[in-house]
Amino acid sequence: MKSEAWIFAICTAFLVLVAPAYWFVTAAGDEGGDWTGTSALVMTTLLVAMVTLYLGFHARKMEARPEDRKDAEIADGAGELGFFPPYSWWPLWCASTLAVCMVGIAAGAWWLFIIGMALGAIALCGLVFEYYRGEHAH
Known part of the structure; x- marks a missing residue:
């Protein structure tokens, strides 16, 4: 899960940079900025940060999966992956x-x-x- 945590951490860092930049760019006029878009970007940043923290905490408690190890072979990921439901109406x-x-x-x-x-x-x-x-x- 470390790889997923890093992906979400990169997204969080990107949104931390984009949210104030968006507010600054939209505040160029006399209206004072676009509060709707800025609020949406801030909430998105917080939600992605929450997922990052969740995955990061659980990655520490779990043993490393084959995707997380540098010395893993393709055969290490073999086996049953889980339950996949059949067709359903x-x-x-x-x-x-x-x-x-x-x-x-x-x-x-x-x-x-x-x-x-x-x-x-x-x-x-x-x-x-x-x-x-x-x-x-x-």
Whole structure:
């Protein structure tokens, strides 16, 4: 995880330089700068710094992975990588119900929003519990 921590550290350093530069460049006029963009850049800097600290702390506690060692061979990274779920129709139904909810809000049809929420609850339960029953049950 050290490599990931370094990537995020470089991004943090870049954003630390860019945020004040952006504020300075946009403050050239009489308005006093673009506070929206500056605020967004500052918040992005803080979020990337938070990820950097998280990865850095966990990299110290973990043993080095093959990607982090200079003497590692390609074969060191072989083996099972994790669980990858098979095909699923539930994300389609979750996205469809979200689209129904958004159309209901945009059109001002609250009854359509309520129907979308009810169907969304069913679709979300299906997505969460799909590996507890049927063909892919654990």
